[in-house]
Amino acid sequence: MGVRLFDTLQGAVRPFDSREPGVARMYTCGPTVYNFTHIGHLRPAVVADVLARHLSLRGYRVTWVTNFTDIDDKIIARAQEEGEAPAALAQRYIDDYLENLAALGIDRIERFVRVTDHMPDIVDMIGRLVAGGFAYQVDGDVYFAVEAKADYGKLSGRTLGEMRAGARVEVDPRKRHPMDFALWKAAKPGEPSWPSPWGAGRPGWHIECSAMSLRYLGNGFDIHGGGADLIFPHHENEVAQAEAATGVGPFVRFWVHNAMVEVDREKMSKSLGNFVPLRDLVAAHPGGALRFFVLSTHYRKPLQYSASAIDEAQRAWTRLVQARAAWLEPPGGRRGAAGAADLVRVETVRATDAGEPAGEWPSAAPARQARPLPDVASAAEQGFLDALDDDLNTAGALGHLFELVRAGNAALAAGADSVQLADARGALERCGEVLGLWVGADTAAGARAGRPSDLADRLIRLLVDLRAEARSYRDWTTADRIRDGLAEAGVSLDDTPSGTRWRWSEAPDAVPGARP
RNA sequence: GGCGACGUAGCCAAGUGGCAAGGCAAGGGUCUGCAAAACCCUUAUGCGGCGGUUCGAAUCCGCCCGUCGCCUCCA
Numbered sequence: 001m002g003v004r005l006f007d008t009l010q011g012a013v014r015p016f017d018s019r020e021p022g023v024a025r026m027y028t029c030g031p032t033v034y035n036f037t038h039i040g041h042l043r044p045a046v047v048a049d050v051l052a053r054h055l056s057l058r059g060y061r062v063t064w065v066t067n068f069t070d071i072d073d074k075i076i077a078r079a080q081e082e083g084e085a086p087a088a089l090a091q092r093y094i095d096d097y098l099e100n101l102a103a104l105g106i107d108r109i110e111r112f113v114r115v116t117d118h119m120p121d122i123v124d125m126i127g128r129l130v131a132g133g134f135a136y137q138v139d140g141d142v143y144f145a146v147e148a149k150a151d152y153g154k155l156s157g158r159t160l161g162e163m164r165a166g167a168r169v170e171v172d173p174r175k176r177h178p179m180d181f182a183l184w185k186a187a188k189p190g191e192p193s194w195p196s197p198w199g200a201g202r203p204g205w206h207i208e209c210s211a212m213s214l215r216y217l218g219n220g221f222d223i224h225g226g227g228a229d230l231i232f233p234h235h236e237n238e239v240a241q242a243e244a245a246t247g248v249g250p251f252v253r254f255w256v257h258n259a260m261v262e263v264d265r266e267k268m269s270k271s272l273g274n275f276v277p278l279r280d281l282v283a284a285h286p287g288g289a290l291r292f293f294v295l296s297t298h299y300r301k302p303l304q305y306s307a308s309a310i311d312e313a314q315r316a317w318t319r320l321v322q323a324r325a326a327w328l329e330p331p332g333g334r335r336g337a338a339g340a341a342d343l344v345r346v347e348t349v350r351a352t353d354a355g356e357p358a359g360e361w362p363s364a365a366p367a368r369q370a371r372p373l374p375d376v377a378s379a380a381e382q383g384f385l386d387a388l389d390d391d392l393n394t395a396g397a398l399g400h401l402f403e404l405v406r407a408g409n410a411a412l413a414a415g416a417d418s419v420q421l422a423d424a425r426g427a428l429e430r431c432g433e434v435l436g437l438w439v440g441a442d443t444a445a446g447a448r449a450g451r452p453s454d455l456a457d458r459l460i461r462l463l464v465d466l467r468a469e470a471r472s473y474r475d476w477t478t479a480d481r482i483r484d485g486l487a488e489a490g491v492s493l494d495d496t497p498s499g500t501r502w503r504w505s506e507a508p509d510a511v512p513g514a515r516p
Numbered sequence: 517g518g519c520g521a522c523g524u525a526g527c528c529a530a531g532u533g534g535c536a537a538g539g540c541a542a543g544g545g546u547c548u549g550c551a552a553a554a555c556c557c558u559u560a561u562g563c564g565g566c567g568g569u570u571c572g573a574a575u576c577c578g579c580c581c582g583u584c585g586c587c588u589c590c591a
Contacts, residue, residue, distance in 0.1 A: 009518090025552095029591070044591050074589070156586075162518050163587050181588060205588090227591030234590085259521075260585065273590050296539075302584060312528070316539050322553075331551085383537095396530045399538035406538095406555090413547090413555045435583070439554085462565070483551085494553045495571060501553090 003058055006300060006391050008231060008255035009155050010385075013391050016055075018222045019253065027213040027252075029226035029234070030112070032069040033093035033203075034078045037100050038275035039294075040227070040261040040268045040303055045106050045298045046291055046436075047258050047392065048225045052108040053434050054388045061290045065111045065216045067209060068094055071202050076191055086099075086192055087116070096183065096279060104281040104291060105439030108476055113204060113212045119194045121211040122203045125245050126183045126196070136177040138174045141184025142200040149240045155255065156232035183207050206237035214242060225254040228259050228367040229267070258299040268305060280308065286440030288321070289314035295435055320432060321441040322389045325503055326494075327425040328418060357495040373411050374423040380404035381427040384434075394435065401431050460491055464500050467493075 003016040018024050028048045031041050045066075052062045056286055067287040069075075079086040095239040115122070126142055129135040134148045146160060147150045153159050182204035187193030187510040193200035213221065219242070225233065239512070260267045263274045281290060293313035293342040297303045319431065380400045387397035416424070432438050463482050483493055486502070494501045 031591070032589085041591050072589095156519075158519055179588075225591095228585070229590050231520090233588050237588085253580070258591075260591080266585065267585070267590085269590055298530080301529090304528085312540050315541095316528090317537080326554080393530075395528095395539095396537075399530060402538050409554060410556090433535075434548070471549080474549070477554055480550080487552090492552070495548065495551085496554080497547075503553095 003055065003389050004391055005254050005256060005408075007253075008235075009250070010256050011157070016222075016254065018060065019218075019220050020392065024055045024062045024223065024377050025217040025221040026062065026064045026223040026225065027209070027217055027221065028064070028066045028083075028224070029209055029230055030066045030068050031093070032072055032074060033097065033099055034072075034074040035270050036277040036279060037093070037095060037097045038268060038270070038278050039281060039290075040275065042100070042104065042278055042290070043261055043299070043303065044225055044227050046104065046294045047256075049104075049106045049108055049193070050388075050394065050435055051225075051256070051392055052224070052293065053393070053436065054248060056108075057385075057434060058389075062110075062152070063217065064109050064115075065113060065213065066109050067113045067115070067212055069205065069208065070094065070114045070116050071192060072205060072409075080170060092246075100278045100282055103439075104287040105436045111216060113216065114331060115208045115212075116496045118208065118212050118215070119203075121215050123184075123196045124205055125211045125214075125241070126198075126203075126207060128245045129183065132244060132247075134241075135183055137177065137198050140184075140201055141174075141182055142198050142398050143175055143180040144183050144237065144241060144244075145176055146181075146240065147177050149244055152179075152240050153236065155236045155239050158232070181206060181233065183241070192394055205279060206234055207241060210238045210245070211241040213238075214246070217258070219248060220248045220250060223254045223256055225256040225258075228257040229269075231255075231257055256384065259302045261303045261305050263305050265304070276305070285310060285314055286317075287438045289317040290435045291436050291439065292317040292320075292398075296398060298395050299392060317437065320401065320405060320428070320437060323409055323433065324425070324428055324438070324441070326412060326501065327408055327421040327428070369512035373407060373416070373420070376407040377404055377424040377427040380407070381431055384431045388434065397431070397435070401428070404428055404431075416417075460486065460502055463492065464502055 004013050005016045006013045016024075026048065028044055029507045031037060048064065048066075054066050055062050068090070071086060075086050075090055079089045082089060098112075101107075126135065129144065130142065135142050135144050137143075154165075160177070163179060183185070184198055184201050184207075185197060185204060186199055186201045191202070193202060213224065224238075235257075239251050243249045262268060263276075266272065266274065268275050290310070290313075293310050294303065296313055296316070370387070373431060380403050383400035383403075387393040389498065403496075404424060404427060408421060408428065409423070411421060429438075462485060466484040467479050470476075470482070486493060490504055492503055494503070
């Protein structure tokens with residue numbers, strides 16, 4: 001079927017086709033770095049990361065560029081409040097953002113670009129706009145003339161006449177049209193500035209993304225992503241600038257926008273002050289669990305944030321992680337080969353895709369039927385990938401993943417060993433990897449505690465063996481003491497008919513030393 | 517006022533013309549020395565409301581109610 005994506009400009013899902021076959025070029029708008037990153041910034045990054053991973057899987061070489069807006073009015077204002085240089089303040093929050101990306105396994109970004117590193121590109125582009133009659137100079141400022149671009153408003157689906165100019169901000173009387181926006185702002189005394197033909201100043205907000213995306217990805221690149229709150233005016237203005245400057249459209253083939261993260265049914269945002277710093281969440285939850293939370297809702301629907309919603313997501317995520325661990329190393333090791341095939345047939349109520357007579361509606365639910373686990377696994381993986389193809393339907397994809405988990409766990413409970421579970425385990429591993437769910441799953445607790453994991457593994461194994469010995473003598477006091485002590489140290493034990501398996505507890509609170 | 521999303525179980529959430537996925541929570545059972553984990557069973561004759569189209573509607577159309585976003589801070 002191929003990948004299909006919703007494009008904001010056309011307002012519909014359509015098949016993804018890139019400018020150059022086999023290559024997908026993507027630009028996402030990063031944060032303005034004047035405050036801590038919150039989960040609202042995380043959402044577009046996770047969505048783009050999954051999109052990048054999925055496109056790679058579907059055979060595209062993915063180039064992904066994202067930016068930092070590291071100079072603007074808010075940064076200057078904050079820096080003055082804090083008595084700090086704007087560049088230093090920006091760097092602090094860039095570091096915060098990068099740390100959070102790393103904690104979440106967002107590792108497909110090929111290039112981070114900063115406004116302050118691209119002044120020549122920006123000045124050059126503004127110059128072209130002025131020369132082309134799309135921009136004009138007033139004092140030391142340069143404005144884009146929206147009336148010079150006949151299709152202005154096409155991305156956000158509105159016309160100049162429909163907009164209430166000045167509804168929230170007083171209109172600058174020097175502008176020719178109220179909607180005209182700044183490309184270049186003259187520097188006030190004491191502000192950072194860069195030279196330009198119009199005098200010392202700094203770029204307006206929108207021009208940077210046009211200039212940098214054109215430089216690194218070329219005109220007509222494939223995907224431009226970001227939060228839905230950027231559609232107007234930011235992306236609208238980007239389109240206008242870029243198409244005015246290049247004279248050739250379209251600037252971007254697919255505009256991909258995620259809906260907002262909300263708190264108490266209100267958008268989370270830095271300006272409303274209702275945000276939770278991402279670093280706090282990262283300290284308390286594995287990256288994979290946070291990704292699960294974001295991906296459990298389709299990216300074009302609002303996502304309600306709450307602490308309990310995160311906890312619920314982590315519990316669900318833990319189910320995936322535990323299945324993955326259990327299938328790799330069932331405690332009993334090898335089993336006899338006799339009757340092995342029966343162990344991996346699992347009950348399933350899902351109707352098979354084949355077998356329904358065409359043109360006839362089934363009148364009753366199909367009877368339960370046993371299917372070989374490898375078949376269930378490949379069907380689940382297929383369903384998972386089809387869901388991602390369908391405009392990145394991650395919530396639907398997760399449904400398929402849990403069906404696979406139930407089938408695999410059932411086989412495991414019936415006595416299947418790691419060899420018999422290999423297909424299911426492989427499918428689970430691959431699917432989870434596309435969503436980046438295994439971040440923090442393996443050694444989360446151990447690594448946080450800063451313990452050499454080899455040593456910890458050996459000591460824990462020793463205690464588990466001692467407990468097994470105590471249990472064989474029916475010495476329940478000693479056995480329970482070991483189990484309780486390990487639990488306190490963040491290690492959970494799973495007794496099964498064929499032996500005991502241990503794992504790091506997913507609750508970081510239980511791990512001494514996990515927090516600084 | 518304009519433009520655009522959205523409303524599915526106690527909660528979260530897929531599904532966009534033909535059997536209402538999945539998860540969390542809850543209850544019951546199996547397993548266990550007791551637990552935990554895992555497994556099995558149960559939980560929406562109904563998808564915000566009212567009309568309409570259709571053999572058939574959560575899905576298409578109309579009206580209404582409600583929530584959210586954008587209309588130069590924003591991911």
